[in-house]
Amino acid sequence: MLEVRSVSKHFGGAEVVSNVSLGVGQGAIAGLIGPNGAGKTTLFNLIAGSFAPSSGDILLEGAAITREAAHRRLKRGLGRTFQIPKPFAEMTLIENMLAAAQGQRGESLFANWLTPRRVAAEERANAEKAMAHLEFLGLARLAREPARVLSGGQRKLLELGRVLMADPRIILLDEPGAGVNPALLDTIIDRVIEINRRGITFLIIEHNMDLVARLCGHVFVLAAGCMLFEGTPSEVVRNPEVIDAYLGTGST
Structure with a gap:
């Protein structure tokens, strides 16, 4: 490897x-x-x-x-x-996770105008994926909380979750x-x-x-x-x- x-x-x-x-x-x-x-x-x-x-x-x-x-x-x-x-301390856990998703069509201005349904579908899929990872890591109950509330160990888990999004x-x-x-x-x-x-x-x-x-x-x-x-x-x-x-x- x-x-x-x-x-x-x-x-x-x-x-x-x-x-x-x-x-x-x-x-x-x-x-x-x-x-x-x-x-x-x-x-x-x-x-x-x-x-x-x-x-x-x-x-x-x-x-x-x-x-x-x-x-x-x-x-x-x-x-x-x-x-x-x-x-990102003031962003929620779910927002931190979504920021790590790779190759998002929504990052393109033209994709948002030309294929809005595909962009929306991808965003929903990424949100489901992020929640699944947070559930796996034991952080789902904090998904809508800002990352600043996390302990040191929880931040390590969030860091691992962001990597998994890629x-x-x-x-x-x-x-x-x-x-x-x-x-x-x-x-x-x-x-x-x-x-x-x-x-x-x-x-x-x-x-x-x-x-x-x-x-x-x-x-x-x-x-x-x-x-x-x-x-x-x-x-x-x-x-x-x-x-x-x-x-x-x-x-x-």
């Missing part, structure tokens, strides 16, 4: 990601861990198209996307969330457990598992090793911008280099 080949990223004289390679298979849930400053978010930004790599290649389902813009990658089925969700085939999930209470964390884990059962692939940045162990079949470990180790969660937590570079720092 996703292949990163010898990717590096320089900012001025600093090499933040150095010759990193990884592969995530179709239908997998893979984890990406490492201490703060390891380059995890930068690597996500490179994969998602927010940054262009200084060198190396990125492939999605065998197609090179190294130089494609982020919106082009989204159309190919690559969605991502952010560590700190930023919904019909992704792979989701880059950035720290879904950060700042989330245990009850909502269980909900997020359950929803990720259910979405994965639908055939959607995940690559997850996470510090919570319990969440990683519950979700991920394979884990990549970054340290100082380099790939330090990869293996199953049980192999990762037993590896001396990982313990020294990451787990031994006191992170969980």
